[in-house]
Amino acid sequence: MRLAPLLGLVVACLGLAACGAGQAASPASPNLDTILAEKPAALLSDYGFFEDAGADHPASRVKPYDLINPLFSDDAAKHRFIYVPPGNMVQAEGAGLPEFPVGTALIKTFGFAPDMRSPEDGAYKVETRVIIRKADGWAAFPYVWNEAGTEAKYAPTGARRTIETISPAGEPLEIHYEVPNKNQCKTCHLSGDTISPIGPKLRNLDHAGPAGVDQLSDWVAAGLLDGVPLGMKRTPSSLDTSLPLEARARGYLDINCGHCHKPDGSASNSGLWLTLEETSPTRLGLKKHPTAAGRGSGNRRYVIDPGHPEESILAFRMASTEPGIAMPELGRTIPDPMGLELINAWIAGMEE
Amino acid sequence: MRPIILAAVAAVLLAPAACSRKEATAPEAAAPAEEGITHVSAEGDFAENLQLALIEAEPGDTIVMPEGTFAFTTGLSLDVDGVTLAGAGQGKTILDFAGQTGAGEGLLVTADDVVLTDFGIRDTKGDGIKSKDSDRITYQYLTVEWSGEPKATNGAYGIYPVESTDVLVQNCTVRGASDAGIYVGQSENIIVRDSIAEYNVAGIEIENSSYADVYGNIARHNAGGILVFDLPDLPVMGGHSTRVYDNDIVENNTVNFAPVGNIVAGVPSGTGLIVMANSDVYVTGNRFKDNRTVHAMLTAYTEPFTDAAYNPLLTDITLTGNTYEGGLDDPQGMLAPVAAALGGSLPAIVTDGVTRWNGGEDQPVNLVIAEAPEVGFISLGLGEYPLDPSKMQPAMDRPASTPVPEREPVVLPQDKARP
Structure with a gap:
């Protein structure tokens, strides 16, 4: 389906490059x-x-x-x-x-x-x-x-x-x-x-x-990948409402936070590790005191206060756009309402 | 089918396309005047010029900043080993972050063998200067400060090396940090000396770290002067072997302005020194003066925790040959009700008397209080946290103890005389 227009373009490029119009042409x-x-x-x-x-x-x-x-x-x-x-x-x-x-x-x-x-x-x-x-x-x-x-x-x-x-x-x-x-x-x-x-x-x-x-x-x-591991577990989609809330939330935290919040990442010193593979409730933030949060704590005591998103530092920092508070620190200047709603619902549903 | 056709067409294309292309060059920083030295131009956008110089530096280079005050809207970062970043002096080259809208700190260093010298950083929204996994880093002749009255909206740490080996902080001044002015975390082989920490929540803090020498500093007008802490649930724990000596720890009576939730928010205003959950800490030759709550507090970790690898108790803590003068007249924070229960004030040295946790067996803590006989001491005799003033069994006798020898000084490879 998409082959024809692509080929057309390629042919057009070919003409331009061959006639040497004096400008750098993009190689194809x-x-x-x-x-x-x-x-x-x-x-x-x-x-x-x-x-x-x-x-x-x-x-x-x-x-x-x-x-x-x-x-x-x-x-x-x-x-x-x-x-x-x-x-x-x-x-x-x-x-x-x-x-x-x-x-x-x-x-x-x-x-x-x-x-x-x-x-x-x-x-x-x-x-x-x-x-x-x-x-x-x-x-x-x-x-x-x-x-x-x-x-x-x-x-x-x-x-x-x-x-x-x-x-x-x-x-x-x-x-x-x-x-x-x-x-x-x-x-x-x-x-x-x-x-x-x-x-x-x-x-x-x-x-x-x-x-x-x-x-x-x-x-x-296409010959790009040598094969797919047997029995591989796919990342739960944060948008897939047919999945349990926890799976969706963990999928969201994995991609949005886990690149720094992992044992060998830029936020390793926090001891807060948010990849999909993490299993320790404390390292995931449950009843965990902040380490170097400063005003990022938002006067809240725990990274995740189970049952209480309004008392959880994680939700506070996701909702903020202020440098020194906002998480992630880089790559966003506005909050992600969908992500925030998901994380809030996940924390609210936790047993206290 | 598709990839094969396209690949064939592409192969035909490659040759003619290549012949007409010009050699591309990457943008460059200000031309180096001398080999390895880049003077950052104040012409145009200084923030951009400086960041570009930091990115394009080669190992061993020196980047020189001119005199002046320069505004930044986002954080700076350095990721090249062996670079020296030098200004014209603490009061002369000032990097001003009052208008910062991005990044979590003013300057982030993630390389080894870096020297930061002779400049100031002001009003960052998060931390002042952070270095992570930066071995053999030197911070010297720097001023990191937040303007105005100390307030909770100031950044957390002024000078913040973490997860590093061989850390040298000398001749720096830090004021206004809403957590610790000079904070060294999860590191080993550390010297913090000849620096001034004032109007911070904590002046100088050594946390989850080992082999630290803290000496010749002035810690004044903080809520707490010098803290040696170990906390649970962190990748590096078991802080030990810190010497705190020859410091002036004076009038640390600023109201604790830390945001709630941070561990230092629990530090009572008016505290000179706190040693918490550490081992082999040797405190000598310091001058404690006019700290209104307590001059020296020795304590176990006070919060509930589940980390099985964590020891919340003190072990082998020595206080000897320090002087204590004035203060102790207006106890604050969580020590206020304790002081009230003891008749209104605390002696110069207080320990919680905690020797066990989670209902376990008593452990030997070995507190060596070898001070002049007139220096006041009390153990609250709590036995275990949580703190319950009704369960205190106060004792003013100094505990029986076994002397711990003072260990050898920390030696750092980058510690050379200033030329």
Whole structure:
């Protein structure tokens, strides 16, 4: 179905490139030398991940994907792509993060529509984050789009953009969006001494992807993934109301908090660990005193006070937008009403 | 089928596309005037210039900031090993975060062998300077402060190294932190010296850490002067081997302005020193003066806990050769009812007398109180928490104890004389 227009574009590109119009043309296949170069490319288009300058049409071997639970980023619409170099495959390692071959790139574009109730209509791009598996580990690079959405430039210091839109609830919304700088990328992506992707754990990819078919089977069929572990437990969707509240809440905390709140993450010193794998009630915050919360405690005594979201620090910090209080510390400037409602309901339903 | 067709077309494309591309260059920071030294320009957006210099620094570089007050809207971060970040002086280069709208601290360091020197940080919304997993870090000649009266909306920690080995804090001034001015957590091999901590909730706090020397400091006008704590439910526990010596611990009578929920919110205003749930702490040669509640409080962890790996008791705590003068005239906080039950005031040194927890057996705590005979002491004889004034069995006799030798000084690899 989608093959014909894509091919048409490719042919158009071919003409432009061949006649040498004096401008740099986008290569239609990713350039592995650029991907693995020591320094990041100045322009997103230099990598050749897309056939068009607007990064809407992925090049060959660049595959759109999505996640069961995404990280909340001010309600930005996210378009994710993975590139795996030819002749290589992602190797499954249980339900967690698989082993990605050197040269793998994960590309994520953040966009906002003028009205979030129809997120694809007239959406404009703000930033594209590229995280590349180099020979010595992952490296993350932020790119910021120009007004026209025709060029994204490497922006190591990030950027700030004011976005006016209509919220999913239909209210006018002004967002002071912050594109993280290169170091801030690392804060969230840290695992031990190195950085790693957050979203694409196999368990979080295990659903019908953007192509409308089972995503992992599709990856296997496309030669991107070596196989799916038997009996893998998928991440519970925070939006799936057929699931128990606890499973949905844990799925939400896993993606939104667990990247820092884990034993080798940026918030390890808090002793509050929120990944799906955590089993200790205290480490999950139940009746746990805050460690270094400061005014982030909101005059509440426990991270989670079972039965009492209104007395729980977790809910207080999720609802705040003030630096020093707001959690996560990076990546959002407005609260996530859906997430807050879910966490509040989960805590309210706990036995006291 | 689709991937194969596309791959074939792409292969055809690759060659002509490559021939017309220009070499791209990444943006660069201010050109280095000398090898390894970057002077950050105050021209244009200083905040952006500085952050770019911090990102593009190479190991071993020095980044020099000019004199002036510079406004920031988001936090700074440094993630390159061996970098020195230097200003023109504590009162001369001031990074002002009053307009901060993003990030949890003013400056976050996540690299080893970093030196932060000669600048000030003001009015951050969260912590002032945090360093995490940053071994051999040096904080020196820094001022971290919150303007105005001490208040609960100030950031939690001023200087905040955590999960690090070999931490040096010297010649710093911290004021106004709503938790601890200088806080070292979950670390080992630590020196905090020649610094001033004032108008914080806690002046200097060593928490869940080992091998710390705290000396030559002035802790004044905090709610509590110096705290040596160990808390449950943290990845690093069992804090031990801290020496606190030759400090001036004076007039720590500021009202406790910590937000409720934080452990320091329980520190009674007017407390000089608290040692809690630690072992091998040696306190000597300090000058305690005019602390209105108590000069030195030795205590077990006071809250309920479930962490099976945690020991809430004190073990091998020595107080010797300190001087105690004035104060003790207006007991505050959770010690106010205790003082009331004892006739209105507390002696210079108070211990809770807690020797067991969760209904377990009594444990030896070995408190060595080897002070001049006129220095007042009381054990509240609680036996176990929670605190119940009706169950106190106060005793003014100093407990029998076995002397603990003072351990060797902490030696840090980065501790060299200032050139």
